[in-house]
Amino acid sequence: MNLKRHINVALGYFIIAAFFGVVLRSFHSFEIPINYKFVVHGHSHIALMGWVYMGLTTLIYKLFLANKALEVKYRRIFWFTQLTLVGMLVTFPFQGYALFSIVFSTLFLLASYWFVWFFLKHIPAEYIHTNSYQCIKLALWYMVLSSIGPWCLGIIMNTLGAGSIWYRLSIYFYLHFQYNGWMVLALLGLFIYVIEGKGIKVPRKTFRQFFWMINLGILASFFLSTLWTKPSMFLYVLGGMGAVLQIGALAVLFVFSRKVMGALTKIFNPLQNKVLITIGVLLALKMFLQWVSAFPYFARLAASITDFTIGYLHLTFLGVVSMGLFLFLDYFRLLKLSVGAFVLFFIGFVLTEGLIFYKGIASWLGFGIFKGYYGSLALASLLVFVSLVTLLVRKGQGELE
Template sequence: MTFTQLWAKRAFFNFTLLALAGVLLRYKILFPLPLVDQKHLLHAHSHFAFAGWVSLALFIGIIHLLKPNEQQQKQFNKILWAQQISSYGMLCTFPFMGYAAPSIFFSTLSILVSFWFAMVAWKMISSNAQLSFEKKWLYTALISNIISAAGTFTLAYLMANKIINQDLYFGSVYFYLHFQYNGWFLFSIFALFFSQMKERMLPQHIRLTNLFFYLLLLTLIPAWFLSMLWMRVPGWMSTSGAIAAVMQVIALSIFIRLLILMRQQFRLVFHPPVHLLWLIAVVAFSLKIIMQGFSAIPALNQYAFGIRPIIIGFLHLVLLGFVSIFIIGYLLQNRLVYLPTKLSFGGLWLFVVAMFLNELVLMSQGLAAIFYKPFPFNNELLLVAACGMFTGLLLFYREQTSKYASLQPGTQVISS
């Protein structure tokens, strides 16, 4: 088992544990669970999702791309263990005390680890001539991850000092989420994605990819204003946000055009399950861009930020449908995890189906709220979806530790 394979397995264990926390959150809405505070558990769930699953998995993906030597692996191993310590520290402290000295310590440690990773990775990227195509994507991702920390530090300060300022509180949350979702996550994902395709790209494909990148880069800061439109903001911020929304739709059309032009290459390069997973990720990414565009319309903005199920549905659409589904596909494509048995294959698709159910219920619940209509059994259905995602991931992870998975690197990925 290679260095990145070992850490990919650990990341998947974290993902499974994260899904279990999601089950507890949904369970507590319906049934008493006196030992756990719902709000505190929610903080633990969200922090562990970002640090223990997504960021850890993206670290692993980038490390796999960098192909470090033995000495560099030792340095990355320290970083990844530090990330694990901070992630589990947050998971074990937030549920019982919320924002307090221990949980703030571990969340701060997580930020410092991301700085550490950025410095080490940046140095390796800049000296690696083979990554010339991915460099701009990776640099933007690392910078965005660092910038997002400003939101976390502000939020921690407000919570620790019990400062009640709704605009500042939600502004800090959305600042952090924006530069994570639309910066660190998004640019890392496309760096990893295009690294798989660059050798098969023609000049026209490279031009479209560069145009796609610069449109996303230009909209990175003004698109944050879209999440601030529920506040009283200057007119120039509203206008900038609206322009950014239009530019992102243009960027999406360019990306889809690129995918259509390269569809034959995709079929040749990607394993069938990966092809389907990344198709789902593309659909989720497209819905993300379209929904952000709708949020620029004043008549719809109040629904985008005023109805909780829509907010939660959007966050899960991006985190699960786009980010997590892409990561799973990338790890499978590069044989960092496997589908060694039909049970693992079934577990993966159980997770996908349950994820669809989760999104369907959340968005239906949001639409029902818009029209002041009840949505019966929504919490029960969300609990079923959470249990389905946890069970699917548990089956998938279990098979990673089976004797079949130890047959790599020759283990075959099941395609049907």
């Protein structure tokens, strides 16, 4: 089974999501006969479930499970998942949340449960006590936990309505445990897998500190997503403690990485080392912004100015998660990351983030945005799209060679 083709499919979904992003950013500059909200739903679902989910699960299968005996079972899960993704792709942009899109997104949840069961059932005994497996296993459970949000949405819409605070809380519950639990922890698990494979031992005490702090932090920091409801000060403190614990966990991992820096730099090639450093800086920035949002003034600011929320989510998705996937897919030779494609992607990412946060700051401080802002944002988004197309084309040429 050629897993590189599975990554081609995942990258194809990312390209489609990026194209939707360009369309959405062009909305203010051109008259486009589409429903903006519907395309937003298509954009987010295909990005998270098509690109990130497919990329991570393909890596997890390759590293922990891949063998001839399991290929048929895994292939069934893969094709069933594709059915659900294509179904969402052809329904969400045209009808938003409606019967068929809900059916396909529900089937996707069942497909993800199927993969988690498959992973836990067939994991080889040699991995059970590894640090990387502990992280990946918890990451998958966070993915399952996050699905409580979508399950609740249908009930809430039929009882309390979309205007209820529980509707928004369900979405934030899903996003929090997807981003912080499933995606970030899975990437950290892959990093630990790489260094374990090269014989770098993480001391038991160091790993336990990291593991408990990151997981307690993930659970407690969810309450940062509830602060827009103006709850009691206890939840501000609890959410802030969660953010501090996550920062502490990353500090533990960083200190350990500094001690073995010489060995680490030999594991990755020069481009991969630069990508790894970039991810580290962006992850630190993400954690800092998360911690800042625990303070009441900034919590209200983040809740009232949508651009700050969008900028933070894109910082995590495009910066930390997507670059993390590029790194590990390149390292495990499922994708060939070229310097040109990555630089183009990075420039597009920096420009879009800068413009999104600029608009948020303009709303905050009360000054107007410059003329041509929306056109500039669309062009910056186009750079991301072009970089991904370049990556897919070069990948195809490399496979032909």
